[in-house]
Amino acid sequence: MSFLNYLRVWLACARYSTVRTMMFRFDFIMWSLVELFWMTVNILLVSVIYRHTREIAGWTQYQMLLLVGTSMIMQRLMMGLFWSNLFELGRNIRTGQFDFFLAQPGNPLFMVSTRKLDLDGLLNVLVAVSVVAYSAHQLGLHPGFGDIVTYILLILCGLIIEYGTLLLIVSLTFWIVGSQGIEGSYFTLFEFSRLPKEAFRGASNVIFVWLLPVVLVSNVPSKSIMHGVDARYVLWLLGVTLLWLLIGTTVFRRGLRRYASASS
Amino acid sequence: MLAALDKYRHAFLVGLQSGLVYRWNFAVRSVFSFIHLAYAFILWGAAFAGQSAIGGFDLRQTLTYFITMLVLQFFISAFNEDYQISEDIRNGLINQFLLKPINYFLYRISVFAAARLVSGLLALIPFVLLLPFLWKYLSFPVDGWRYLLAVPALAMAALIQFTIAYCFGMLSFWFLEIQSFIILSFAIETMLGGQVFPLDLMPPLLYQISKYLPYYYQMYFPTAIITGRLDQATALSGLLLQAVWLVALLGLAELLWRRGLRRHTAVGG
Structure with a gap:
């Protein structure tokens, strides 16, 4: 299939998801509320801690809020675009329903990852963006066009890293069938993306900042919009993006070769 | 009377077994x-x-709060009880409880008690393994009354957690x-139960309001008694x-059960 065909498939899926959402309006409202509430919890945590302290690892309240907002943009994009699809991938591998995707005339990874859009997640991206915009306003930042484009590109890198990580986690199902609930580790890991890099010391610095990409995904874009681009970090993030996408897709492909359908 | 209790003892034992089946989860x-x-x-x-203190507590006391809450959670929290109950209703499994002389709430709570015993003991394993590292962060108050009052506080906290989960399960009628209801309530419980931050660090007005909500008594209250964040008078009135x-x-659980059964139609056999 050509690129144009894939685009048409994706648009068809988007249309289908929209129609579905319209049919289950109550669900849409409830899920939007759920996500909104989780974001509020994170914002409240920041405001509660800053009632008692002026800085966390050298970050002021609005710098921290900007970081949390940035992390939320990525997570909401993940929820809106990929979470349900990859979550269902795990379930389908266990049940054998995955056969259905293999039978489709297209790249299995593309077919699996783009079947559904969650409009509630995408709607809440706007909320996360306004948290970032509000923090930037409070910090007196006036980013130029170039800064905003860089920030968006860095967020996209973060999205790819998160996608690669979740794909890696879910693909483990090919080997360990009884791994229900393992998808939740995505949330546990990326919780660290709401913390400033400077808060990590010693072993935690090695593990969460350098070995795992979970801290830099949010710290690099946030710092670039606050203090300007630091080429070293940006290059590192680009490298890490390619690496995690490669790891995720490689493990998925290896798993695909192992996949022998379920008893059916 | 004893024979009546015996039924629930068996339910408890079945719960222990199924708890062990889910040990990896x-x-x-x-x-x-x-x-x-x-x-x-x-x-x-x-x-x-x-700085040496936040809200009157040092770093060790604050971390002790989080460690205590984490361990207690495995002993008293409702994890997926709401889903299980919802499944029972949707699959028609509750029909058998309507025909037999066994109370569904008591049956479920026996299974819950068994499951928490298993999960609590299992959670102690990583805790003990990490103890050499965690040890230097633990700082518990020495007042004896705290541990005495913690017993009823923990027991009631577990019952409140279970009953809230039960009520959510009843919504399946x-x-x-x-x-989505469950996850929304989970988010509310996580925050207002004090799992994100100790509630006493909130602005005083919000903290006062939170005291009158049931979530406060799910996790925060027993943990705060044990870790020295509440004084004796507050703990007693809190109980x-x-x-x-x-x-x-x-009462709400009973009401939902009765109303729900009126809507319920047992299909199949």
């Missing part, structure tokens, strides 16, 4: 929780840099899909309010 869950603890250590460690909430929730 609990193990995975406790690993996640300890990773989350690392998050709390890093965040609060950085917040305490340059009215709604096909209750997952009273906790009991009031428990009775109210039990």
Whole structure:
């Protein structure tokens, strides 16, 4: 299939998801509320801690809020675009329903990852963006066009890293069938993306900042919009993006070769 | 009377067995929780840099709060009881309870008690393994009354958690899909139960309001008694309010059960 065909498939899926959402309006409202509430919890945590302290690892309240907002943009994009699809991938591998995707005339990874859009997640991206915009306003930042484009590109890198990580986690199902609930580790890991890099010391610095990409995904874009681009970090993030996408897709492909359908 | 209790003893034993079947799920869950603890250590460690106290407590006392809550959670929290109950209703499994002389609530709570015994003991394993590292962060008050009052506070907290989950499960009589309700309430419980931050660090007005909500008594209240965040008078009056909430929730659970059964139609056999 050509690129144009894939685009048409994706648009068809988007249309289908929209129609579905319209049919289950109550669900849409409830899920939007759920996500909104989780974001509020994170914002409240920041405001509660800053009632008692002026800085966390050298970050002021609005710098921290900007970081949390940035992390939320990525997570909401993940929820809106990929979470349900990859979550269902795990379930389908266990049940054998995955056969259905293999039978489709297209790249299995593309077919699996783009079947559904969650409009509630995408709607809440706007909320996360306004948290970032509000923090930037409070910090007196006036980013130029170039800064905003860089920030968006860095967020996209973060999205790819998160996608690669979740794909890696879910693909483990090919080997360990009884791994229900393992998808939740995505949330546990990326919780660290709401913390400033400077808060990590010693072993935690090695593990969460350098070995795992979970801290830099949010710290690099946030710092670039606050203090300007630091080429070293940006290059590192680009490298890490390619690496995690490669790891995720490689493990998925290896798993695909192992996949022998379920008893059916 | 004894024969009546015997039924629930069997339910408890069945619960123990199924709890052991799900030991890997609990193990995975406790690993996640300890990773989350690392998050709390890093965040609060950085917040305490340059000052000795936040809200009147030092870093060790604050971390003790999070560690205590984490361990207690595996003994008293309702995890997926709401889903199980919802499944029972949707699959028609509750029909057999309508025909037999066994109370569904008591049956479920026996299974819940067994499951928490298993998950609590399993969570102690990583805790003991990490103890050499955690030891230097633990700082518990020495007042004997705290541990005495913690017993009823923990027991009622567990009952409140279970009863809230039970009520959410009952919603399956009215709604096909209750997952979003459950996750929304989970988010509210996580925050107002004090799992994100100790509630006493909130602005005083909000803290006062939270005291009158049931969530306060789910996790925060027993943990705060044990870790020295409440004085004796507050703890005693808290126990009273906790009991009031428990009775109210039990009443609600019974009401939902009765109303729900009126709507329920047993299909098939």
